[in-house]
Amino acid sequence: MRRGQKAVFFAALMLPVLVAGCQRRAAPVEDVAPAAPAAHAAPSHAAAPPPTPLSGDAAIAAKICAGNMTDLPASLFGHQKFADGPAGLVAAPAGFNMSHCPAMQGDMASGLAAMLRAARAESPAIADAIGGVSCYRGIAYQRGLYCQSPNLQLRGYAGQAYWVAPPGYSEHATGRAIDFGDRSRTDCNVSPCFAATAVGRWLSANAARFGFRLSFPKDNAAGVAHEPWHYYYVGGYVAPPPTSGGDAANANAAPITPAPSTPATSTPAPDASAPDTADSPPPAEPPPSDATAPQI
Numbered sequence: 001m002r003r004g005q006k007a008v009f010f011a012a013l014m015l016p017v018l019v020a021g022c023q024r025r026a027a028p029v030e031d032v033a034p035a036a037p038a039a040h041a042a043p044s045h046a047a048a049p050p051p052t053p054l055s056g057d058a059a060i061a062a063k064i065c066a067g068n069m070t071d072l073p074a075s076l077f078g079h080q081k082f083a084d085g086p087a088g089l090v091a092a093p094a095g096f097n098m099s100h101c102p103a104m105q106g107d108m109a110s111g112l113a114a115m116l117r118a119a120r121a122e123s124p125a126i127a128d129a130i131g132g133v134s135c136y137r138g139i140a141y142q143r144g145l146y147c148q149s150p151n152l153q154l155r156g157y158a159g160q161a162y163w164v165a166p167p168g169y170s171e172h173a174t175g176r177a178i179d180f181g182d183r184s185r186t187d188c189n190v191s192p193c194f195a196a197t198a199v200g201r202w203l204s205a206n207a208a209r210f211g212f213r214l215s216f217p218k219d220n221a222a223g224v225a226h227e228p229w230h231y232y233y234v235g236g237y238v239a240p241p242p243t244s245g246g247d248a249a250n251a252n253a254a255p256i257t258p259a260p261s262t263p264a265t266s267t268p269a270p271d272a273s274a275p276d277t278a279d280s281p282p283p284a285e286p287p288p289s290d291a292t293a294p295q296i
Contacts, residue, residue, distance in 0.1 A: 054157075061157035061166050065147035069139070072168055077161035078222035079169035084139050089175050092132060098181045098189075101132030105175040108211075108233035112178070115210040119202065125184075126202045133181040133189055133229070137172035163225050171215060176233040178212075195228035203231065211236045 054062050057077050064072070074081050089103040093113050104112070120127040137145075146152070146164045155163075171177035181189040182199035194200045207214070213234050216227040 057161075058157040061146075061161065064167055065143065065152075067143075069168055076166055076169050077158055078224055079161065079165045080222075081169055082171060082173050084168075085174040085176075086136070086138065089136055092135060096130075096132050097135075098131035098133050098183070100137070101135035101178065103175070104135045104178070105233070107235060108176045108178075111211040111233055111235070115207070115212070118206070118210070123202065126199060129182050129184045130199045130202075131181045131183055132178050134172060134179040135177065136175040137170060139167045139173060142170050142173065143167040161224070165224075171230075171232050177215065178231050178233075179227075180229050180231060190229060192226060192228065200228055204228070207231055 053059075060073065060076060072081055085105065088105050090106045090109050092101050092104055093109065093116060096112070096116070116127060116130070119130060142165065146160060146166050149160065149164070151163075152160045157166075165171075172179075179190060180194075180199060180203055182194065182197040185194075185197040185199075188194045188197050188200075195204070203212075204214070211233050212231040214228065215230045215232045216222065216224055218226045220226070
């Protein structure tokens, strides 16, 4: 076959292929719906529910911690209301203050001085060991103990009040409460084991003679922690007349009948005017434990 004939022959063979290819390229493109975007994954957990509104005593405690001391009830979580009592404060007996007991009401200072003289006469070791861990505490100081403690988040308002009185509800605000301590057993100060110390046992047997009563015994009516170190001065002590032997020998000779204490019903007043009793930052509070209890 000649060259020209071969070219024609091959062109005839390729023509159907070329025509088919052109038809395929010219065919309309079908409409295709765009792919739907991938749905967002559902959150792995549901949103936290809103906090339950506080009510009752907890709502009142929250108000107090916010600084509102108005229209307070007569009792809160078992604690009675007491007015702040900076007026009438005097210095504690010399050498008695162990940490936060520089001042107290004058009548309690007289009863305490008589008790210390009796201890010196009866048991010099007790007189050397006994001291005051905490006495007068103003509203601001008590707010630090109750409201600003990290334990409040763990215990809640009611649980915190089991260990620490809310501001306005602490006997310490009156200047007539003492947290006693034992210098020879500081590991038991402000702790249940204080009851078993020499000072704790002596106070249990003798404090009432000088006008002091234990505020929070076991199974107390307030329903708060047992505090064998916390005494309140209810008064009634009358010093015996001097004799040739002096008061030191007779300071324990006059038994007394303690008068009942009456909680204040008025709203606590600010303690800014308290003489020589500026509130220092409250001490660090131990973590929640049945073995230790912060000061009420």
